[in-house]
Amino acid sequence: MVQFALNHMTVARLGFVGLVDLAASLGCVGIELRNDLPQPLFDGMAPERAGELIREKGLRLLALAEVKRFNDWSGDKAAEALALMRIARAAGAEAVSLIPRNDNLGMGNGERQAALRVALKALKPMLEDHGLVGMVEPLGFEICALRHKAEAVEAIEALGAKGRFKLVHDTFHHTLAHGGPYFPEHTGIVHVSGVTDPGVGIAEMQDAHRVLVTEGDRLGNIAQIADLQALGWNGPVSFEAFATEVHACADPAAQLAASFDFIRAGLARKAA
Incomplete structure (x- = not known):
């Protein structure tokens, strides 16, 4: 059974309460909220009350995103991370998202590896103090200073921080980074989106191409999820679509339900 979740980016035009209601109606296990949308976190609701509302709907607050450019560490970056962690703890979030420089x-x-270790070493006690996990998300773009999951795992293990930091396995970024090994024991969450445009090369794919997972998906979402499950991973699969046509959808519940069903059916065929 797939544990679906919903990243606010997929329905960026919905407010906080609308996101919570939609996720609950779709049978999701949780949501991810973001600080890079036009509206404030929780639409300005107190984090404590927002967390209560999420839990009342039977959902988990899987993560608050994001600390941007976390591997470009500085005093200002530490203050930014601390502020997000305080909000996350107040709301009952499980993790904060850590996005590398791009x-x-x-x-x-x-240089890449040294900068990553400096940041993770500083973040580790901060996360421990707040009872949070740091979700590290390698980005597959060629200009990203943390492109491959293997580099993140190497740094995490070198610092004895397995469990305090976990990976985001993003099917889009995994494809852009030309695949590579899976790390199920380090993976906290999977982000899914689809690319169906046949005219764009892998190296040219951008967030704007990321739609829901449907027939014609070029990222191999179902294969990636199946591979991770075969290795024993069974965490949340969170939809993170950036395309404006997804945001403009008049009936996101129906479109998301259809995509959920498409993935379930594909996984069932692979398991048969």
């Missing part, structure tokens, strides 16, 4: 800087071999 500006074609800090890319040198050795």
